[in-house]
Amino acid sequence: MTQKEGSSSRQTLARTIAESMAVKERLFEACSSVFEQLVEATVSAFSKGNKMLLCGNGGSACDAQHVAGELVGRFLKDRHPLPAIALSAADSILTCVGNDYSFADVFARQVQALAQPGDIVVGISTSGNSPNVIRAIEVARQCQAVCVGFTGAEGGKLREITDICLCVPSQVTARIQEAHITLWHALCEEIENRLFGS
């Protein structure tokens, strides 16, 4: 590696860390009151025996799976599992529905099959405009689920059609995703504390 290449990679890392920290510094101000609403809604839903369904594309598909793992498995506490399903993890359903219907239906059809009144359906989309996430939330509303969005500063259509929407103050997909996972970790901790004692 040349010295020039080495210094360019250090600059990229330094800029990425600085940008990520700048977004995190604005995050509390932008999202704390909506975060409180989300805590109340999720704790209430789980207390009543309802479940959480999560969907997203790409990195947000992984976030959906990450969060479902923490709720069904554990975050910080050994406790009863909480019912959460990542719709992005259902390979056979995604390929069947994508192939036989359309990619825009891959999450909506699962929501139609699984969502009950009072369930929490979460769409994670940094643009707020991915058609399969938007369609999932539209179907969730018809099922009388609580509709939640995780998105970026603009919020896109997702912001307009959700009951509770966390809008990270950035327009950069990667920075938004990094803040989403921070919000999710805080939410998992608070859910565990409220439902199983701090």
Ligand SMILES: O=C(CO)[C@@H](O)[C@H](O)[C@H](O)[C@H](O)COP(=O)(O)O
């Ligand atoms: O992880 C990344 C970029 O960091 C990508 O995989 C990204 O998630 C994909 O481009 C998604 O399709 C973006 O969709 P969305 O967040 O706008 O709904």
Ligand SMILES: [Zn+2]
């Ligand atoms: Zn990514």
